[in-house]
Amino acid sequence: EVQLVESGGGLIQPGGSLSLSCAASGFTFSSQAMSWVRQAPGKGLEWVSTISDTGADTHYPDSVMGRFTISRDNSRDTLYLQMNSPRAEDTAVYYCAILRWSDRIMDVWGKGTTVTVST
Amino acid sequence: DIVMTQTPLSSPVTLGQPASISCSSSQSLVHSDGNTYLSWLQQRPGQPPRLLIYKISKRFSGVPDRFGGSGAGTDFTLEISRVEAEDVGVYYCMQGTQYPHTFGQGTKLEIK
Numbered sequence: 361e362v363q364l365v366e367s368g369g370g371l372i373q374p375g376g377s378l379s380l381s382c383a384a385s386g387f388t389f390s391s392q393a394m395s396w397v398r399q400a401p402g403k404g405l406e407w408v409s410t411i412s413d414t415g416a417d418t419h420y421p422d423s424v425m426g427r428f429t430i431s432r433d434n435s436r437d438t439l440y441l442q443m444n445s446p447r448a449e450d451t452a453v454y455y456c457a458i459l460r461w462s463d464r465i466m467d468v469w470g471k472g473t474t475v476t477v478s479t
Numbered sequence: 480d481i482v483m484t485q486t487p488l489s490s491p492v493t494l495g496q497p498a499s500i501s502c503s504s505s506q507s508l509v510h511s512d513g514n515t516y517l518s519w520l521q522q523r524p525g526q527p528p529r530l531l532i533y534k535i536s537k538r539f540s541g542v543p544d545r546f547g548g549s550g551a552g553t554d555f556t557l558e559i560s561r562v563e564a565e566d567v568g569v570y571y572c573m574q575g576t577q578y579p580h581t582f583g584q585g586t587k588l589e590i591k
Contacts, residue, residue, distance in 0.1 A: 395580075397528075405528060405571055407580040421480075421579035455527055463534060464516035464575025469527040479499075 362386040362468050364456050369473030372446055380473055382439040382456030387468075390414075390434035393459040395466055398452035404442050406452075409441065410459055423440040424450075481505050481574050485583035491591045498559040500586045502572035507552050509576070516575035519548055519557045522585075523568040531570075532557065564590065 368380040382394070396408040409430040410419045418430050429442040439456050453474050457466035482505040492498045501527060519532040528547045530539045532548035545560040559566060567590060572583040 382565060387493075404569075404585040405522075405573075405582045407582070410578075410580070418577045445546075463537075464514075464580075465518050465530055465533040466519075466520075467530045467533075469529070471527055 362458075364458070364470035366454060366456055366469060366470045366473035369454065369475045371478060372443075373479055374447060374477055375445055378443045378446065378475065380441040380443065380454055380456075380475070382441075382470060384437045384439065384458075385460070389432075393461045393466050394430075394432065394439045395457050395459045396430060396439075396454055397444040397457060397466070398450075398454045399472075400449070400452045403452075408454070411439070412461075438454075443475070446475070451475060451477045460474045480579055481508070481577055483572055483574060483581050485572060485587060487511040487588050488584060489587045489589070491589050492559075493591050494564060495561050498554050498562050498566075498588060500557045500570050500572075500588075502550075502555045502557070502583050504541075504553045504555075504574055508574050509552065513552065517548075517550070517555050518573050518575065519546075520571045520573060521566075521568050522571065523565075526568075528571065542561045559588075562588070562590070 363385045364403045365383045369446045372378045395410040403465045415432050431440045453472040456470045458468040484503050486501045512588045520528040536548040547558045548555050569585040569587050571585050
């Protein structure tokens with residue numbers, strides 16, 4: 361069974377740092393691009409970042425560029441999101457998802473991990 | 480950035496009746512490779528999103544055939560032929576043609 365399990369969420373102070381993980385299983389992780397998508401409380405979905413299958417290419421929206429870093433360890437089948445200098449507006453449920461590049465679709469999603477940025 | 484605009488934002492529907500959600504993009508979603516990377520996702524309460532439709536009209540594996548997609552260029556539609564109780568949730572369109580990938584605001588489908 362294809363599965364994605366996020367972890368690492370919690371309470372973080374503005375200006376701190378936090379690292380999220382996404383453990384993948386049931387598919388060849390090293391062959392798939394991966395994405396992070398977030399959802400603020402009561403709000404819609406926002407794409408956060410994408411990384412290619414090898415990790416050589418990464419993409420971010422302006423809202424997190426320079427503060428967040430997506431990475432992956434294909435030997436451990438794990439995706440990461442390093443969050444630096446978080447702001448209150450980064451409070452959200454963070455989902456990881458498989459991005460099937462040929463169709464540009466996110467077809468498998470994890471259940472998400474909650475990040476709260478607050479003093 | 481490509482802005483995705485959905486209408487309506489809320490849609491009360493009677494069980495067994497059809498429902499339709501529109502999504503328009505601020506610029507054409509036709510990629511230089513000729514494909515249009517417009518997909519639709521469903522998010523049931525308390526659940527992660529689920530892919531329904533991709534490349535405008537292709538139904539994803541396991542999605543009931545009462546869900547259909549249409550459109551071209553900048554205007555797209557998700558149609559549910561006969562709404563069932565399990566269809567309650569929020570529906571999002573998403574474009575993957577250009578970075579940053581962007582979503583519509585979401586349309587809440589509820590039963591009258």
